[in-house]
Amino acid sequence: MSVSYVVTGGGRGIGRAVVERLLRSGGPGVKVSVVAVERDAEALAWAGGGVVPVVGDASDEAVVERAADLAQEAGALAGWVNNAAVFRDASVHTSSTAEIRALIAANLDLAVTGCAVAVRRFLAAGTAGAIVNVTSHQARRAVPGSLPYSTAKAAIEGLTRALAVEYGKRGIRVNAVAPGSVATERYEEFLASLGPEGAAGIEEEMARLHPLGRVASPAEIAAAVAYLLGEDSGFVSGVTLPVDGGRSVLGLDPEGQDRDPATVWE
Template identity: 75%
Template sequence: MNHSYVVTGAGRGIGRAVVERLGPATVVAVERDPAALGWAGPGVIPVIGDAADEAVLVRAAGLAEEAGTLAGWVNNAVVFRDAALHTSPAGEIRALIAANLDLAVTGCAVAVRRFLAAGAGGAIVNVTSHQARRPVPGSLPYATAKAAVEGLTRAVAVEYGRHGIRANAVAPGSVATERYERLLAERPGTEEEMAVLHPLGRVATPAEVADAVAYLLSASFVTGVTLPVDGGRTVLGLDPEARE
């Protein structure tokens, strides 16, 4: 039986690593930026569009089902923009929280409906962040949204487990994505700071996060969990990044 998957935010970083890790299965890669999928080869079906747009995800699900049995769905798309309570209108902050949360809610909704219709169950993995439990200054909308996504994950696991649908999350610490590489170039000394924050002495590679995603997609009796993939960052008491 051929399995297929949908991955959102699939063009770069963790999303790309997940797509590559799931091969040779067919993966429908949802991405807003067409240029970000220039690397995609056979077995990767690009869908260009906003992962918060239900119509885009319905199209992605249909393509995945044409290629095989839709077995898993990974909600990785994210919006990186922050605002502070003391300087930004409350409406702007709510909109930023919604921008991130909507990506996971829409993905979960489409995945659940397709799994129910097929009657064969399936697995959802939401990509959250260590900041869902340990926010750092300047990340209030992002941290709030990621905490809500972890709650959503648990609720989906409880609500739909009896239908064979599992929902889990991975919570990365810092990861060596393109965004992280830009940070290194802009702020000398960042790499040494990050080494201190992670007991393993370094940040993760996207492939290491993808390994955890693949595990949760295949772990048939694991549901409702958030798996830290952070090199021990969330269990470390000292966090210099959290200081002004």
């Protein structure tokens, strides 16, 4: 038996961790293949057996359709993860409306395109399937400077609920995972750029914001995604699962404070 998954933004950080987790998810006699969609070809240089790389923009329907084709060639399409994101922010008093709308669309289009292609493939195959959208704690608790990103992620959570309602009777489950801060390569590079003292200050702030006293590892986010794709969550649909170490319920994010948005981490 062969099953397949598609993961967008699968080259680094959370996306890579999801790919690696799904590759280990097959039981006895089950071959798992994961199609990883990534804009940067170098980010997929690590990909080995079981990983099918697709280089391209995950908001481009032609690219995503190609990923779906490759997944279905490898096995029955079982799940789809929309993880790709654009990390660039703007404020309404310094940027044009057109720029802000474009930044919102840059993130929202990634999820809409992936969800649309996944739903169509599940329906055409007549099989059940699961979709997981990776959002953010910022969808519900925005931080300074994050307007386009927070707006897009909130819209993706609305998209998740709407799809769950519309296609549940066809056996398609749609959920979202909302991470807090995560120790991705981008996060580690940011800390390194600050020097030891600056990095220590950020890590102290992250410990304060998360009740568990630390940021997440990409593997911990991947574990939640794998759960929502798997049989153990077979009656879970339309939910956004916070995987943020309690950050959102503690609510100590520096909202309304005058600080450089560059120091506030995902």
